[in-house]
Structures are given as structure tokens and as C-alpha cells.
Amino acid sequence: MDAIDHILKQWARERPDLDTGPMGLIGRLTRLRAHLSREMEKTFSRFGLNSASFDLLATLYRSGEPYALQPGMLAQTMLITSGTMTNRIDQLVKTGLVERRRSEEDRRSVAICLTEAGKALISEAVEAHVATQHTLVAGLSEKDRDQLTALLGTYLAMFEADQA
Amino acid sequence: MDAIDHILKQWARERPDLDTGPMGLIGRLTRLRAHLSREMEKTFSRFGLNSASFDLLATLYRSGEPYALQPGMLAQTMLITSGTMTNRIDQLVKTGLVERRRSEEDRRSVAICLTEAGKALISEAVEAHVATQHTLVAGLSEKDRDQLTALLGTYLAMFEADQA
DNA sequence: CGAATTTATCTTGACGTCAAGATTTATATA
């Protein structure tokens, strides 16, 4: 019995005409994400980061040498606006974890690069983050975990075709 | 092939020591929620609402007569802080969709009540929202939908025991 | 009864995000 069960019961009483099947799915997904995010933020804050700054550093890190990507490309893969991206970069530049390098070929363009400090920090933070994620799924059986991952993949693919 | 597949491949190349199984699950869930929320916000904005104000009005509405609950109770069920709750209420009071009624028995306490206008609006908005949710899950087979809902329920229950 | 604690709500200040638009540079078209 979770909070969504309670909500669906209320709807059934007040508005029995509504088919709340989809709400059961989407509601649980939304609420689960809130719980998971809250826990993961704790790990990030141990490294002086939040999910936004962690995500940016991690994206640069996993892109491999030379650990440099453009703001526009980053914003697109992170599903955020360009203004938000500028702000995120500003914060990380202030703390010395990334730096901006203007491009020579296209002078509109900028490369965001991990500094040595940034690389060292994110390398550690990622390990802690992966450990946290392990504990967060530990309550599920391996079978449930695999099934859930597969179903979420099927669903997500409907919103994100061809992002290979 | 979704965006998470791409991310996991990068991690496998850069940090093959990390077990990213849980990341596949949590990453897809997080990203899916972002897509779903973005779509649902469109419906809310048609009624001059956002997900926050919709959620508050809907919570009052589905609680049934007399469509009145206390801020603290609302904040708890919505997983938000009391300060955020105050702000949300302020907005809805300004637009005349809810009103504050001080309690007679406990003068620290306030009841947040749907106005007639608020009830009329949320009644309509809920119908549109349910319709949107239907289209958002329409791509999944009924079997997948049921399985996914059940698995999310199992998982969510680990964070929300005994909220009947 | 009276002091300490708890409860319910609101206030403040900082922060992250977005939409819309500004700026600068590159590219396409006539």
C-alpha cells in the first residue's frame, strides 16, 4: 500500500467516471523519482555538488579525452535550456572544476573542459554515486530489477528514438 | 536505443570497473519522468495552472466534502516543505481558487478550502489531465502497462510503507 | 500555575530553472 493507492481510492469515490489506470503508473513513477532523487542528492552534497553540477561533470568525464564538450550539446543531452546551461557552467568555473575555452575555428563556440581538480572530484563522486544507487535498488529482487529496467527502456524509447 | 544506452556505453568505456546496472534503472526512470512532466505541464498551462497548483487543487478536490485540508497535512502528502506550501497557497488565494479559513478550535491552524471557482476549474482540469495521461501511456501494450505499474508499486512501497 | 516543549504556519534569503530576447559569428541566397 503506497500513497498512490490512497489517491486512486479517493478518485474512485469522488470521480468514479475517471479511468485512473494511467495515473497509477505515472503517479508511482513520479513519486518514486522524488524519493530516489532526494537520496541521491545526499551523496552529491558530500562532494559539494548537487544533481545539476554532478550531471554536468559526469557528462564531461564519461565523454572521455579530452573531457571537453560544447554548452549547446550538453544542454541538449541534459534536457535543459541554454540559459540554464550557462548558469551551471558559471558555477563550476567559479569553483575551478571546469574551464571555458573559446574555439579557434568557430568563434561563436566554446568548449567546456574538466580541470584536473574537476576530474579528480567527479571520479570520486561517481564511485560514491554508483554505490548509493546500488543501495537504492537493493530492495528489489534481481528479476524485478531486470524486468523494470526493460520496461522503462521500452517506454523511454518512445520519447527518445535514435539517440545512439 | 535510448539516451541511457548511450550513457552506459560511455561509462563502460571510461570506467569499466563500475557496475552501472542500477544506473540503467534509475536513469531511465528519471529521464522518463522529465518527458512525462513536460507533456503534462502543457495540459496544466491550458488552465492557467502548473503542476504545483494543479496538485494542490486536485488534492483538495479528491478529498471530498468539504474540500478543505490543513497546509501541514497537504505539505506532507505532497512531499514539500511548509514554506513552499505557504507560497503555493498564496498564489491560489490571489487567483481566487482557494481560501484560508482560520480554525476556531486551534487558532494556530488554518483550513485551505476550494472556492466554487476552484472546484469548477479543477474538475475540468482533472478530466483533461486524465486524458493526457492516457495518451502518454498509449504506446505501451496493456500487459506492459500492468507489469510496469505493479513493479513500480513494489518499488515505491519500499519508500512508503503504511500510508493507507 | 508557570516554564519548557511541541505544533502549525509563515518569513526570509539564496538558488536553480525557464522563456524570451540580445549578441556575436557563420552560412546561404540573390
Next chain:
DNA sequence: TATATAAATCTTGACGTCAAGATAAATTCG
């Protein structure tokens, strides 16, 4: 070549959220 269009990034102002603390009323208990 000149003009228009497109692309990449940044700026601005508004908004929602949170953490921490303030305020006020109720409750506990010595």
C-alpha cells in the same frame, strides 16, 4: 558582394523550491 538567415551562447526577469529561523498558540509536566 550584400543581405538575410541560422547557429551558439549569454542576459534578463520572473518564478518555484528549499533550509533555517521567526511567530504564535497549544500542550506537557514539575
